[in-house]
Amino acid sequence: ATVPTIRLNNGVEIPQLGFGVYQVPPEDTADAVSTALEIGYRHIDTAEMYGNEKGVGEAVASSGIDRGEVFVTSKLNNGFHRRDDALRAFDQSLGDLGLEYLDLFLVHWPLPGIDVDYVETWKAMEEIYASGRCRAIGVSNFQAHHLRRLFAETEVRPAVNQIEVHPYLAQEELRAFDADHEIVTEAWSPIAQGKVLGDPVVQRVAERHGRTPAQVVLRWHVQRGDVVFPKSVSRERMQENFALFDFALDGDAMGDLSALDRGERTGPDPDTFNYIP
Numbered sequence: 001a002t003v004p005t006i007r008l009n010n011g012v013e014i015p016q017l018g019f020g021v022y023q024v025p026p027e028d029t030a031d032a033v034s035t036a037l038e039i040g041y042r043h044i045d046t047a048e049m050y051g052n053e054k055g056v057g058e059a060v061a062s063s064g065i066d067r068g069e070v071f072v073t074s075k076l077n078n079g080f081h082r083r084d085d086a087l088r089a090f091d092q093s094l095g096d097l098g099l100e101y102l103d104l105f106l107v108h109w110p111l112p113g114i115d116v117d118y119v120e121t122w123k124a125m126e127e128i129y130a131s132g133r134c135r136a137i138g139v140s141n142f143q144a145h146h147l148r149r150l151f152a153e154t155e156v157r158p159a160v161n162q163i164e165v166h167p168y169l170a171q172e173e174l175r176a177f178d179a180d181h182e183i184v185t186e187a188w189s190p191i192a193q194g195k196v197l198g199d200p201v202v203q204r205v206a207e208r209h210g211r212t213p214a215q216v217v218l219r220w221h222v223q224r225g226d227v228v229f230p231k232s233v234s235r236e237r238m239q240e241n242f243a244l245f246d247f248a249l250d251g252d253a254m255g256d257l258s259a260l261d262r263g264e265r266t267g268p269d270p271d272t273f274n275y276i277p
């Protein structure tokens, strides 16, 4: 079964399932991404912050797969929110990846309270988009109030909002807000870095479907319409996480997993997080 694509608000198609490389050590990244590409992943989610763009680029280059067949996302790091810094950081990411264009570039965090307004940052993203070297632009960790300011003060609608989502943080409201504004939600830490896999409800749903806990949780995201890119460095788990399109969860299972929501983050709160490396 092949991975479906989702159409972004500018017509670009993104594979709904990808491979995330947060916390993959730089020296292991080329191997991990090569394995992912062998298994069939055609969407890689990296960031300047992860320090491993070079490894991602090496794997894409040596795979022999046409550039147009792989969807590559990177993100603007927190120290580069000023216009000139953002333009330079984008060039640096492209250079480190060894690519002529990115498929998607995201503002990694809104960074409340710093001395640069994210509206300035978004206007720099619009310039990058207009240059034709990025097929789509979007944001990450933006709340509705951040997005409303972009709608009021800038031209280009973000194509995606990449936020933390998993059964312990179902994000019903923000996902609905994204959808109402033609913004695709990407779910980061889709299995809460493993934390949800031991949950008795998850395990019961997994047993009932003859699947693993990771598979049923990832399938829950897919059926809700979000984009996911679980991270693993083990070939077996990469294969397990890729096998999501030959089964479906019934309504009861979807409801049981959604009912686990307890507003619990594994990562920082976007309304307070403003760390600059």
Ligand code: NAD
Residues within 6 Å of the ligand: 019, 020, 021, 022, 023, 045, 046, 108, 140, 141, 162, 163, 187, 188, 189, 190, 191, 192, 193, 194, 197, 214, 215, 229, 230, 231, 232, 237, 240, 241, 267
């Ligand atoms: P995740 O929810 O994908 O969990 C990854 C961890 O779960 C792995 O380290 C592994 O130990 C375990 N795991 C993976 N597959 C498993 C399986 N089948 N069975 C058992 N355990 C398994 O967490 P993540 O890496 O934080 O999130 C995924 C991706 O989301 C990242 O790699 C990154 O690309 C992105 N992300 C973005 C942000 C952001 O601020 N935009 C923040 C965090 C992550």
